Amino acid sequence: MAVTAKQPETSDQRPPASRLAQWARTFGAALGRPIISVILAFIAGAIVILITWPNKTVDPFTNVINAYTTLFTGSFGTSENFSSTLVRVSPLIFASLSVAIAFRAGLFNIGAAGQLAVGAMAADMIGLTFTSWPSWILVPVMLLASILAGALWGGIVGFLKAWRGAHEVVTTIMLNWIAFYGTDYLINSHPFTAPFGVTQTIALAPQAQLPFVATLSNQIFGTHFNTFFYTVDISIFFALIAVVIYWFIISRTTFGYEIRVIGQNPKAAQYAGIPTKRNIFLVMALAGAFAGLAGSTRLMGQPGYELSATAFSLDPTGFDAIAVALLGGGTAIGVLLSALLLGGLRSGSTAMQAIAHVDPNLILIIEALLLFFIAAQFLPVLRRIMPTWLRLGRRPFLAPATTGTTSVALPENGNGDMQNEIEIAELDKEE
Amino acid sequence: MFFQVLLRALTSTNTWHTTLESAALLVLPALGGVISERSGVVNIAMEGMMLTGAFASVMITLALHSLGVNDALSVILGVLAAIIAGGLMALIHALTSINFKANQIVSGIAINIIALGLTSYLVFVLTPAGQGVPSLPFSLRLPTLPWGPLANIPWLGYVLFQQNVIFYIAILILIGVQFLLFRTNIGLRIRAVGEHPQAADTAGVNVRLLRYLCVISSGLLSGLAGAYLALGVAGIFNPGITNGRGYIALAAMIFGKYTPLGTAGACLIFGLGDGLRIPLADLSPNNPNLTTLLATLPYVFTLIALVGFVGRTTPPAADGIPYDPGSE
Numbered sequence: 001m002a003v004t005a006k007q008p009e010t011s012d013q014r015p016p017a018s019r020l021a022q023w024a025r026t027f028g029a030a031l032g033r034p035i036i037s038v039i040l041a042f043i044a045g046a047i048v049i050l051i052t053w054p055n056k057t058v059d060p061f062t063n064v065i066n067a068y069t070t071l072f073t074g075s076f077g078t079s080e081n082f083s084s085t086l087v088r089v090s091p092l093i094f095a096s097l098s099v100a101i102a103f104r105a106g107l108f109n110i111g112a113a114g115q116l117a118v119g120a121m122a123a124d125m126i127g128l129t130f131t132s133w134p135s136w137i138l139v140p141v142m143l144l145a146s147i148l149a150g151a152l153w154g155g156i157v158g159f160l161k162a163w164r165g166a167h168e169v170v171t172t173i174m175l176n177w178i179a180f181y182g183t184d185y186l187i188n189s190h191p192f193t194a195p196f197g198v199t200q201t202i203a204l205a206p207q208a209q210l211p212f213v214a215t216l217s218n219q220i221f222g223t224h225f226n227t228f229f230y231t232v233d234i235s236i237f238f239a240l241i242a243v244v245i246y247w248f249i250i251s252r253t254t255f256g257y258e259i260r261v262i263g264q265n266p267k268a269a270q271y272a273g274i275p276t277k278r279n280i281f282l283v284m285a286l287a288g289a290f291a292g293l294a295g296s297t298r299l300m301g302q303p304g305y306e307l308s309a310t311a312f313s314l315d316p317t318g319f320d321a322i323a324v325a326l327l328g329g330g331t332a333i334g335v336l337l338s339a340l341l342l343g344g345l346r347s348g349s350t351a352m353q354a355i356a357h358v359d360p361n362l363i364l365i366i367e368a369l370l371l372f373f374i375a376a377q378f379l380p381v382l383r384r385i386m387p388t389w390l391r392l393g394r395r396p397f398l399a400p401a402t403t404g405t406t407s408v409a410l411p412e413n414g415n416g417d418m419q420n421e422i423e424i425a426e427l428d429k430e431e
Numbered sequence: 432m433f434f435q436v437l438l439r440a441l442t443s444t445n446t447w448h449t450t451l452e453s454a455a456l457l458v459l460p461a462l463g464g465v466i467s468e469r470s471g472v473v474n475i476a477m478e479g480m481m482l483t484g485a486f487a488s489v490m491i492t493l494a495l496h497s498l499g500v501n502d503a504l505s506v507i508l509g510v511l512a513a514i515i516a517g518g519l520m521a522l523i524h525a526l527t528s529i530n531f532k533a534n535q536i537v538s539g540i541a542i543n544i545i546a547l548g549l550t551s552y553l554v555f556v557l558t559p560a561g562q563g564v565p566s567l568p569f570s571l572r573l574p575t576l577p578w579g580p581l582a583n584i585p586w587l588g589y590v591l592f593q594q595n596v597i598f599y600i601a602i603l604i605l606i607g608v609q610f611l612l613f614r615t616n617i618g619l620r621i622r623a624v625g626e627h628p629q630a631a632d633t634a635g636v637n638v639r640l641l642r643y644l645c646v647i648s649s650g651l652l653s654g655l656a657g658a659y660l661a662l663g664v665a666g667i668f669n670p671g672i673t674n675g676r677g678y679i680a681l682a683a684m685i686f687g688k689y690t691p692l693g694t695a696g697a698c699l700i701f702g703l704g705d706g707l708r709i710p711l712a713d714l715s716p717n718n719p720n721l722t723t724l725l726a727t728l729p730y731v732f733t734l735i736a737l738v739g740f741v742g743r744t745t746p747p748a749a750d751g752i753p754y755d756p757g758s759e
Contacts, residue, residue: 044451048552052552052553052556054556082671104747108536110536110540115716160737164737164738164739166734166737166738167737167746169475169536170681170685170733170737171734173678173681173736174682174730174731174733174734174737175730175734177678177679177726177727177730178677178727178730178731178734180675180723181723181726182724182727183692184723185720185721185723185724188720188723189720218743238455246651278466300497313674314671319540319544322537322540326537359551359552359555359556360552361547361549361552361555362548362552363545363546363548364545364547364549364551364552365548365549365552367544367547367548368541368544368548369541369545370541371537371538371540371541371544372523372527372533372538372541374537375527375533375537375538375541376527376531376532376533376538
C-alpha cells in the first residue's frame with residue numbers, strides 16, 4: 001500500500017492564504033482525522049443498532065435516533081447529567097494524561113489500569129488506617145500515597161525498559177494483572193475488608209473524601225452554583241490543573257523537549273546527549289503518578305464508593321484512556337476534549353439503556369471501532385475518493401514517531417533501539 | 432504443617448488434573464500467539480479471540496439444539512463456529528495490521544474491547560429479556576474421553592486419561608505446531624518472514640499471504656480454546672469467562688521464548704498455579720484469600736524472565752513492523 005508515499009505535499013504548493021485561512025487549515029489538519037474517526041465509529045454503531053434492532057416497539061431507524069439522542073441528552077443534555085459526566089471525566093483525564101505523556105516519549109503505557117489500581121489501593125489503605133486524622137492532612141496524604149504508588153508501578157516499567165530492554169507493552173500487561181490480583185488480596189484482607197463476607201472494602205470516612213464543588217461554592221459564594229455543578233467533586237479542578245501541568249511539561253520545559261525528541265527519534269536523542277534512560281524512567285514514573293491520581297480521585301470523589309474485588313480488572317478507565325490519548329493526539333487540549341467525549345458516552349449509556357433499550361455495551365463497540373479508525377491508515381485511501389473541498393488534514397496527526405503507524409513505535413522488535421543504545425553506551429565507556 | 436499441606440496438594444490427582452486442564456486451555460491461544468509473532472505480527476488479542484470463540488460455541492450449540500439438531504452434532508458445529516469466530520476476529524487484526532498498517536498493539540487492544548463489547552451486547556439482544564445465557568445441560572457439553580482400561584490406572588488414569596476431548600486435540604496441535612515451525616519448509620518461511628521479511632520476499636516468499644495465514648491460525652486456535660472453556664470446562668457463557676487467560680497465554684508465549692515446546696512448559700507451570708490454588712487454601716484456614724496471590728505468579732515469573740535472570744527473551748526481529756515492499 002504505497003498510497004501514503006504518493007500523497008503530494010499540497011501545503012507548500014498553495015498560494016499564501018489569509019491568516020484566517022491558515023488558522024483554519026492548521027485547525028483542520030489537527031482535527032480532521034479524529035473527527036472523521038468519531039463520525040465513522042458512530043455510523044458503525046448505528047449500523048449495529050440497525051441490524052440488531054433491540055427495541056422492537058419502534059422501527060429500527062427511530063431506534064437509532066432514539067439511542068443517540070438519549071445518549072447525548074443523558075451525558076450533556078441537562079446540568080445534572082453533565083455533572084455526572086464530569087464525575088466520570090476527571091479520573092479519565094488523569095488516566096489519559098498518563099497514557100499521553102508516555103506516547104510523547106514513544107512509549108505505550110497499557111498499564112494505566114494497573115497503576116490506577118495500586119494508586120486507589122494505596123489511598124484507600126491510608127484512608128482506612130488513619131481514620132482519626134483531620135481532613136486537611138488526610139486528603140493530601142492519600143493523594144500523595146496514590147501518586148507514589150502509581151509512580152512506583154510505572155517506574156518499574158520505565159526501569160525495565162531503559163536498563164533491561166524489556167518491552168513496555170509486555171511489562172505493563174504483566175504488572176496490570178499483578179496489580180489486579182494484589183489489590184484483590186488486600187481488599188479481602190483483614191483491616192480493610194467489610195464485615196459479613198462482602199468482597200469489598202469498608203467505605204471511607206467523610207473526612208477522607210473530596211468535597212463537592214456545590215458544597216464548597218455554597219460556603220464561599222452562596223447557592224447559585226448549586227444546580228449546575230450538582231454532584232461534581234473538586235477533583236475535576238485537579239484534573240484541569242493536571243491538563244495545564246501536562247501542557248507545561250510537554251511544551252515549556254527541557255524535560256518535555258527531551259522526551260519529545262526521544263519519542264521522535266531515540267538515536268538522535270542519544271547522539272544529542274539527552275539522558276535517554278533516565279528520561280524514560282522518569283516519564284514512566286510520571287505516567288504512573290498521573291494514573292495513580294486517577295485511582296485516588298475515583299475513590300475519594302464520590303461518597304459510598306467502596307473497592308470491590310473485581311473493581312479494577314473490570315474498570316474500563318484504563319482502556320478508555322488509551323482511546324482518549326490516541327484520539328486527542330497526545331495534546332493537552334485534545335485529551336481534554338476526547339475525555340469529555342468518552343466520559344460522556346459512558347455516562348450517557350445508562351440513559352440510552354433506560355429509554356432507548358440499547359445495551360450500554362454498544363459504547364465498547366463504538367470505542368473499539370474508534371481505535372481501529374484512528375490507528376488504521378484508511379484515510380489515505382479514503383482521501384483519494386473524497387471531493388477536494390473536504391480534504392482537511394494533509395498528514396495523519398498521529399505522527400509515526402509517537403505511536404508507530406510505521407516502524408518507529410516498535411522499533412526493531414521494540415527493544416532494538418534500546419539495545420543499540422546500550423551498545424553505544426558501552427562503546428562510550430571503552431573510549 | 433506447611434510441608435504436609437504441600438505434599439498432599441502435590442500428590443492429589445485433582446491438582447494435576449486441574450493443572451493439565453488449565454495448561455491445555457492456555458497452550459492453544461499461546462501457540463496461536465507463537466505462530467503469529469513468529470511471522471512478525473504482534474498479537475495481544477488472544478483474550479478477545481477466545482472470548483468470541485466461547486460466545487459463538489455456546490450460542491450456536493444452544494441455537495442448533497433448540498432447532499432440534501441432535502446433541503452431538505450441535506456441539507461439534509458449536510466448536511466449529513467457535514473456531515470460525517476466532518478466525519474472523521483474527522482476520523480483522525490481520526487486515527488492519529497487514530493491509531492498513533495500523534499499530535498492531537492498538538489493533539490488538541481494539542479487538543479485545545470489541546470482543547467484550549460485542550459479546551455482552553449480543554447476549555443482551557439474543558437472550559430473552561437480556562438475562563444472560565443459561566447453563567448448558569451436560570448433554571450439550573464437550574465430553575471427557577475415557578481411554579478404556581488406561582483410565583483405570585490408579586493415579587495416572589484420572590490425571591492423563593480422563594481429560595476432555597479437546598485436551599488431546601491440544602496435545603496433537605502442540606506437536607503439530609512444533610513440527611510445522613521447525614521441521615517443514617513452511618515453518619522456515621514463517622520464521623524468515625518474522626526475522627527479515629525483505630530477504631524472504633526476495634527469495635520468493637509471499638510475505639503478506641503468510642502473515643495473513645499465521646494471524647488467522649492464531650485466531651482459529653484461540654477460538655478453539657474458547658470453545659473448550661465454555662463447552663468443556665465451564666458449561667456456561669458470560670462475558671467475563673476468559674478472565675485474563677488470553678493475557679496469561681501471552682505471558683506463557685514470552686516465558687517460553689516464542690517456541691511451541693517452551694510455551695507448553697510455561698503453560699504447565701502457570702497451570703500448576705491454577706491447580707494448587709484450591710488445595711493450598713488449607714495452608715491458611717484463617718485467610719483463604721491468600722491464594723489470590725498465587726494467581727499473580729505467572730505474571731511475576733514472566734517479568735523475571737523478561738528482565739533476563741533466566742536467560743533473556745527476545746522476540747523475532749521484525750515482530751510488529753508492517754511489511755512495506757518499498758522499504759530498504
